[in-house]
Amino acid sequence: MNALNINNLTKKYSGFTLENISFSLPQGCILGLIGENGAGKSTTIRSILGSIKYDGDIEILGQHISAELKERIGVVLDEVGFPDKLNANDINRIMKNMFSNWDENRFNEYLGKFGLPKNKAFADFSKGMKMKLGIAVALSHNAELLILDEPTSGLDPLARDEIIDILNDFTRDETHSILISSHIVSDLEKLCDYIAFLHKGRLMLCEEKDTLLEQYVFINITEEQLAELDENAVKGKRSNKWSTEAIVDRNMIPQTFITKPVSIEDLFVFMAKEED
Numbered sequence: 381m382n383a384l385n386i387n388n389l390t391k392k393y394s395g396f397t398l399e400n401i402s403f404s405l406p407q408g409c410i411l412g413l414i415g416e417n418g419a420g421k422s423t424t425i426r427s428i429l430g431s432i433k434y435d436g437d438i439e440i441l442g443q444h445i446s447a448e449l450k451e452r453i454g455v456v457l458d459e460v461g462f463p464d465k466l467n468a469n470d471i472n473r474i475m476k477n478m479f480s481n482w483d484e485n486r487f488n489e490y491l492g493k494f495g496l497p498k499n500k501a502f503a504d505f506s507k508g509m510k511m512k513l514g515i516a517v518a519l520s521h522n523a524e525l526l527i528l529d530e531p532t533s534g535l536d537p538l539a540r541d542e543i544i545d546i547l548n549d550f551t552r553d554e555t556h557s558i559l560i561s562s563h564i565v566s567d568l569e570k571l572c573d574y575i576a577f578l579h580k581g582r583l584m585l586c587e588e589k590d591t592l593l594e595q596y597v598f599i600n601i602t603e604e605q606l607a608e609l610d611e612n613a614v615k616g617k618r619s620n621k622w623s624t625e626a627i628v629d630r631n632m633i634p635q636t637f638i639t640k641p642v643s644i645e646d647l648f649v650f651m652a653k654e655e656d
């Protein structure tokens with residue numbers, strides 16, 4: 381079963397169109413949505429959550445969005461916004477009324493694990509503390525699917541690493557899945573099973589991460605050698621006056637080339653530039 385099926389999602393704003401996006405998130409997996417600023421990551425997530433109108437069809441855990449379904453989804457948006465005066469104890473009381481599956485013990489465990497104070501007002505939390513509180517809430521109502529919009533942006537490397545560990549733990553249960561967006565590609569490269577590239581409102585690819593890392597490689601070639609390659613083999617290139625560095629599909633080039641591995645970040649940057 382898929383935790384998420386997105387079919388032909390289209391959303392038009394003046395000057396921007398999220399165009400005919402289709403991808404699926406298999407249950408038990410983590411899918412990373414990578415895209416530059418303004419690529420359409422938050423628009424995709426807002427559409428999934430039903431907070432904006434869109435064209436197309438989106439199924440979450442086999443259903444269309446509803447109030448009952450929202451209980452099964454843990455959500456963290458880029459700005460975690462609790463009222464400034466509330467502290468973690470107040471938030472616990474409010475969530476108890478909001479979610480029928482609210483797990484107070486688990487929430488308190490996360491507060492301890494994240495080193496979050498129970499009596500300090502939200503306004504006095506640091507950015508990292510606010511994000512961790514949002515994640516603690518998302519993880520404390522027995523959600524099966526987590527949807528996270530830029531949960532690591534603005535956090536220091538240690539806090540980001542801690543969050544990656546927590547998200548990995550969450551998917552140890554094979555009924556648990558995560559959709560996570562970020563422009564910090566290295567975080568997603570560590571965490572995700574599947575990678576989707578969004579560029580200027582278009583989905584450039586959605587594929588298993590290991591397949592991408594296996595399939596695409598760097599080669600250094602001359603302009604003449606480049607001209608002889610199948611143009612579909614070349615996903616992106618950067619030239620200087622001596623040679624060209626290209627990312628290619630290793631199955632579409634002669635096996636005599638010396639190849640170097642790519643990172644997901646290299647692949648995204650080269651592909652996005654080639655599109656432009």
Ligand SMILES: Nc1ncnc2c1ncn2[C@@H]1O[C@H](COP(=O)(O)OP(=O)(O)OP(=O)(O)O)[C@@H](O)[C@H]1O
Nearest residue numbers: 393394396415416417418419420421422423424563
């Ligand atoms: N309510 C809105 N009205 C008009 N345009 C909007 C609205 N919301 C988003 N947009 C536009 O849609 C485009 C995509 O925005 P979106 O927030 O989805 O990008 P993003 O990939 O999440 O970017 P970032 O990484 O900067 O958060 C942008 O050009 C933005 O200006």
